[in-house]
Amino acid sequence: MNRLIHEKSPYLLQHANNPVDWYPWCDEAFKEAKEKDKPIFLSIGYSTCHWCHVMEKESFEDEEVAKMLNDTFICIKVDREERPDIDSIYMMYCQMMTGHGGWPLTIIMTPDKKPFFSATYIPKETVYNRIGMKDLIKRIDDLWKNDRKKLLDSSEKLYRELWKLNNEDKKGTLNKEDVFETVEEFKVVFDRLHGGFNKRPKFPIPHNLLFLMSVYAENKDEEIKEMVTKTLDHMMRGGIFDHVGFGFHRYSTDREWKLPHFEKMLYDQALLTLTYAEAYRMFKYEKYREVVEKVIEYVKRDLTSKEGAFYSAEDADSEGVEGKFYTFTLEELKNILDEEEFKIANKVYNLFEEGNFEEEATGEKTGQNILYKTQDYDEYKEKLEVIREKLYKFRENRIRPLRDEKILTDWNGLMIASLSRAGFILNNSEYINMAKRAADFILNLSKDGLKHRYKDGEYSIEPILDDYAFFTWGLIELYLSSQEVKYLKEALMLIDKMIENYLDKEKGGFFLTKETKELILRCKEIYDGAVPSGNSVASYVLYLAYRITGDTKYLDLSKGILNCFAKEIRAIKSAHSFAMLVQDLILSEPIDVVIASKDIKEVERFIEPVRSKYIKNLLVISKTKDEDERLIPHIREIQIKDEPLAYVCKNFTCGLPKNINEFLKDKLLLS
Known part of the structure; x- marks a missing residue:
């Protein structure tokens, strides 16, 4: 066992038996690198990441590769969900150096934390012009020993470029025209056949739809309605939705939402619950209400801790195979269902003898079937529920995917906000009580200060902006749904602490982290990716605080965040949909x-x-x-x-x- 055996993170513990001599992120690792004159090999991932598992099996469990890594580097493992502050810095490096990003994230850097190489997944052997781990290690070792100045010059140049990018002036003033132009950007990339935006892979990004609904409420543009409803319809029918056990998978590898990457993330359940609840309220489609109820049933059953807070995720893999828990062979289905039920399932869920699930790497059929629909099939509603219950009972006898049982303050904040809003809209006190239990648990933990992660009785890791912004959003939504003033009182106190510790008092906007010497950059971000950015949500909660209290200092700060990033937002408005949602509300009649x-x-x-x-x-x-x-x-x-x-x-x-x-x-x- 290596040093990771003492960690709480399920991801780090997955690597505790690797022959790689892993360190967690700690001063000792960097001190050792300086003393032994070695570069750092930094590997960042998360417990439910499929390609992280692949890279571990190919390279980190391999004795030959492990020896090469140990001889050449000081090796550090980071869980991106525990340390989003570290991940944020090095993902920016990767995107700047390669033009793309993702996980596993591989960074090679100097002992003073400045990278000179970055990549995502790296195979063991070089293939198709993609350098493998063995060749990469040899090349870096040679350069470090024989041409180190080249590496150091490169790392310094990259650091200066990133520092400049992170600190450049992006100020401006957003207006209503920017809101309308954001809508037009979405119209350009909207997939009119299958819903969603762009071609493939397709991520849910629910805040895109929340923004579009906000604009639609004012101008009733039928094209906006089509973008929202077609996307929601295709997602709820597609394989990205688990038709047996409920909940949404991470994203779709294809254009039609059929073939998912199977991990299930808490933040997706939260944001999609909120979006379907708002769509139900706007369009009155009962099917959207049913999706809300199903997703919350999944969260309550499979992602809720005994304390009432929410676990982070479930893995894509089980028994070392992606999607094995979720897919069925035709023979299995014939044995589980009676003849009539099988005929209905075959028609509704698009089943094939050779399977409809393809290996992503080879494109070959696996014999396994993902359940997905191409229409609603309301005429089979009752019989489909009987079929679902049989399949669920059968599936529960399989080996389940790993559940990541760390409890993150920021993601719990999103789920609390979602449950509170859904409970209000659907008049469901159970949902609001679920939100209360989670909120009360975290409030009780944080009497001596908010932290980022709870696991196995330990509440630790310095909080980031997202912890304050997302959890405060949850508390405000809980106040609005329950009318219990204690949650508003707690939210306002946290907002004041967020302003005190994270606000850039010179240039505006909020830093991701408190002042620290541990990291080489103090980042400020507004990009709304899989989840909205901490700054976008901070702007929203400040706006809500203004609306509730009438205190204009909150409004000034809310506007100030958006104006601080105005140039960046204007460059690609549709990549900042939650920020633009807040801007739209600020410019609308309260x-x-x-x-x-x-x-x-x-x-x-x-x-x-x-x-x-x-x-x-x-x-x-x-x-x-x-x-x-x-x-x-x-x-x-x-x-x-x-x-x-x-x-x-x-x-x-x-x-x-x-x-x-x-x-x-x-x-x-x-x-």
Whole structure:
């Protein structure tokens, strides 16, 4: 066993028995590199990453390759989900040096942490002009010993370029025209046949659809509706959705959403739940509600810890084979189902004798079938549920994929936000209670300060911006769905700490990390990738804080973040969809419904007609106690009377109070 045996990360523990002499990221590793005059071999991945497993089997478990690595380098393993701050820096290097990125991420660098080589997956042997590990190690060893100046000059040049890129002035002012131009960018890359954007591979990126729905609510552009609904329909029918056990896989390797990479990530479940819930509220399609319920069922059953918080992910592989847990041979299906059920499954799920699942590397059929639909087949709804239950029972006897049981503050924040909003929209108290359990667990852990990761009783690792921004978003959504002021109070305290520790007071925007000497760069990012950026979400929670409290300092900071990155956002607007969603809301009319009542149960009568209607930029706030106004000063003038009353407020100016009958006739609800 190597040093990784003492770590908590499931990913690092996967490599604890490698013959590679791995270090975790620590001062000792860099000190050793300097003393032994060796470069650093840095390998970054995560526990559910298929190609990380492939590279481990080919190279890191191989005695010959391991000896070469140990002789030439000091080798460091990093879990990108535990240390996104490290991953962020070296992924920027990789993208700058190679034009692309991904995991596993391979970096070779000097002992002072400055890279001179980067790649993603590297095969053991050189093949098809792609250098293999053995040849790469020999080449680096030769250069380090015989032409080191070339490597050092290269690393210094790269560092200066990245520092300049990270610190250049990107300030500007965004406007409504930028919002409309973002929509036009999506129209250009929209796949009108299969939904989604671009060709392949296809990632869900739910915030693209959240942004488009926000714009659609105002202008009712039918092309926007098509982009949203066609994408949602094809994802829920495709193999990217697990039709047996529910939940969404990571992404689709093909254009049609049929053939997934099978890992399941908590953040995808969170953001897709939120998106389908909002789409249900906007378009009233019952099938979207069903997707929300199924995804939450999966999260509750398979990703919820005994404490009520949420695990990070499930692997793509089981028994060393990608997708083995999720796919079926035709013979298996014939044995599990009766004759009529098999005929229905064969028709609905596009089954083939030779299988419909191809090996990604070779394109050869595997004999395995992924279940996917090409239409809804509502006529078979009841029989498909019987079929699903039989397949689920059969599948549960298989060896399950690894579950990564670390609990991340930022990803839990996304799930809390999603459950809270879905619970509000669907009037489901169970979802809100799930959000409360997770939020209360993390709040209890963080009495002495927020941390990034909880695992096996240990709450540790310095938090990043995303931990504050995402968890605060969850708390604000929980306040809005439950009307429990304690969650708003906690959110506002965390926002103040986020401003204190992460705000760039000179140039604006938020740094990813606190001030530290551990890293060679202090990054600021706005790109909205698989999840929205910490800065985009920070801008959103600051805007929500302004809307709820009326304190303009929050609005100024929210705008300031977006303006700080305006040039970068304008370069590719559609790559910053969550930032543009916030910009769209800032430029739209704010609407508040304030409900004043002595009895919280009476508040529900006013909320009911609001929860199922998509009203852009609407917040619902209740006043049931006079102390509520200490956190929400602009409701101070609203009196609690014997009869429950609602006030419709626009731009912080409230109309006349309305009783329940008058409120139901308000043009806000009738429009």
